[in-house]
Amino acid sequence: MFIANDINDVSVLSALNESSYKLASDLSLPKKLEECDFEEILYLLDNHFTPRRSGFAERHHFHSATQRSGEMHTQCATARSYKCKKCRQEGHLRRMCILGNKVYFIEKSNMDEDSDGNSSAQRSALAHVLVVAGLIPAHGIHLYRPYMFAMVWAFVLVYYVCFRTPKEGTMVVSKKNEWLIGSGMGLIGVGVLFSTTWSAIFHAKIQQMMILKEGSTSFGIWREIPIPIYLECFLFNITNVDELLAGKNVTMRVQELGPYVFREINKKVNISWNENSTVTFKNQRFWYFQPHLSNGSLSDNVTSINPVVATIAYTLRTERIMLKIIADMAMRMYHSNIFLTANVSSWLFEGVQDPILDLVGHIPGLPYTIPFDRFGWFYKRNGSIDTDGLFVTNTGSANFRDLGNIERWQNSNRTVYRDQCGELKGTTGELWALEKDQPEINIFAADLCTHMPLAYSGKVMVRGLPGVEFAANDSLFDNGHKYPNMACYCDEVRDENCMPAGALNVSSCKYGAPAFVTRPHFLGMDSYYPSKIQGLNPSEKHNFRMSIEPITxxxxxxxxxxxxxxxxxxxxxxSINNQLPDPDMLVPMFWFREDIQVNEEYANFAKTALGVRFGFPYGFYLFIIIGVCLIVSGIYRIRKFALAKIREADIAASQKFLSHGDKKLGLQSLQNNL
Structure with missing residues (x-):
């Protein structure tokens, strides 16, 4: 062997004892030691015994380095590269940029930026891709550092182990294992991406459906409500009229009649779209009597206070005494007392004909112009497009949180009340964009010329759908008694016209009539007026409530x-107005309940949407689990293949060692001779 390799200096052969020969043989694999020349054997042994630098220590120094004050990004990158000679510096620096360290970007191994400025463009492109992919939030990546650190290093590790270009003497991974690990990485990436962004994607789709525009899902429902609406009317019949007219010191007794149920059809007409993300429209409503759902007939007679007499008296209360006497004489020409008996149909829709209305219509200088020739709670409202007024509502296209909010009503952004009570607030009730844990909502009521606040009262379940319920509390119609911000519903100088808590004065909204709105049966009202009426039975079932599904x-x-x-x-x-024994009474006339509940069709639609909202993330989690299983399977197969190769190499090395036994004995004898 030595003659073949032209080795003349035999003094070195004394170092090749049995252990040295074995070491040299192992280092020369897969080549045989006999095939190596003298210089190559020296290089193998020298390289083996030369101390090596610690990669862990270098990486520690590399990552612990910080940018000094005044130091340029490229200078800092270069300094870091010297601290880690064995590190893959470019890859480390790139990952440090992605993970949110001091931002510099290295495009070349020598840490110099491209002269054509491509680094800036590529940096912007990478940042844009990461934000769009959902890996980095738009406001910064520092919140996602732990997550991104794990993701980046996991992908780098798998790539380094499985997909790097094999060199001579390294293991070659089969295509099947590559597909297993690649598919697993893809499934994990898809699962992580969509599980973290699905909520935002879903809510964006819901907003697209709910924004009010032609062709949207909400537009058809808003334009003509497809859910059955029923209006239930209850009238109070005064049962002791004779005793009251006799001047006896008795309490007024009332009897509740009804309900008289009407099917309501609600439409939006004269719709016009505005450029400022609003829509202008009018309401048109129709009512159809439902005798099979009613408790009574429209021909039932009801006795109550004559609203025409009460309105004239209330309007003239501050006028000169002579004008009041003349008005009293005029009213007594047509009426003998303050009470009026009419059937239910007249009280509600057909209207009660009263000659005094014709007389009042010819008197000039009145503070209000009364546009009716009859009195009825819904007189001329059936099918009218002008009763509720002209609305301008926000479509939510510019700001989804403003969806459904009333921007203008009757060509104004204020109502008849002063200060903040006259501000337009709330929606008409069809469109909602609830915020999380919203404490209250506001419903604008055109009949009251103001909004009604409903406070959060708890969670409910309607047709299997979870929702949040809002209900009226003691703040409704408070007039500033408990809630100072409600004091603007009374005059700035509070007088007898400011009602006790629980009743709202809507006379300025109803042509000067002494109309006051409360909850049914004086629910939650101060006891001053309810104590003067017998036959009332307020309970929680009379409260104003609304339930909303918060996501849709x-x-x-x-x-x-x-x-x-x-x-x-x-x-x-x-005198005709002063026939009641009590000089100050709030007489209940009638109350209504408008009941709406989502039908089965729309309940199933909402259930499907919520199922997609909460079900899809589990599918994405399954993607992640399957991806992990595929990667583990691929790595297991690679490890199994590697162990098999190691065993084969061990067997080959053992056989080679045994085959060189005679040569080792020859070397030992040669050493002994020397």
């Missing part, structure tokens, strides 16, 4: 309940 904003159930009352006070000079 779909109204689940509405129980809108209000009561109309007439204020009758003794006024000097108006």
């Amino acid at each position: 904003g779909m109204p689940l159930a509405i129980s809108a309940q209000l009561q109309a009352n007439a204020l009758v006070r003794h006024i000097p000079g108006l």
